[in-house]
Amino acid sequence: MKSVKQKISDMASTAKEKMVICQAKADEKAEQAMARTKEEKEIAHQRRKVKEAEANMDMHMAKAAHAEDKLIAKQSHYHVTHGTHVAQPAPVSAPVPVMGHGYGHNPAGLTSVPPPAYPPSGQHQA
Template identity: 45%
Template sequence: MRAAKEKVSDMASAAKEHINIGGAKAEENAERAAGVDKDVAEERRKVKEAQAKMELHEAKAEHRADRLDAKQQSHLYGQQGQHQYPIPTPGGQYPMGGATTTDVAPTTGTTGPTYPVGGYPPTTNYG
């Protein structure tokens, strides 16, 4: 679907380029009829044609960028929200399981370890 949208956008940009080039040729003929030098009118037409081609390439690049951005957005964030990471609570703790962060009271003391600071954590019966 994105490729089809990109093709349609490219075709619209190409049509706009052809209209701009046709307008430049018509202006060249009008300038020649008004008595402007032939070389000056031709140079102005060439400048307008080059500008139309530059605009076409810019539009095509923008269409490619839009397509890549849309493709990357779906890969980064997932389509069903699969990659949702827990947000830490005000105390710095991550909620476990289905715990919510709305009923957690802010901590008033330190958030350090519960075992003695100078000693080792409690050992198990295995060692």
């Protein structure tokens, strides 16, 4: 059984569709009154059909959205969000510290990474 809110929303969508269709019919009559050839009258008729189809599609899309809202509200107690998981971005490496008295003032060829305190494994200093 539909909820009251969904039923009222559906009725509003249907009323809006009927208003759009009525406006499309009025526009068609105005275009046909100004039309001079049979082809222009047919174009006006086809435009009305397009507007009616768009209104019908919009009404059905709105009804689907109303049903979805009802479903979400109905199942909201199943989706408890006490500890909502938010994906964390990948860590960003910190900039390398610069030797010298300011940024970009290292002499050419120097790096800010200190040499290792002991030789790598497998190599012995002579």
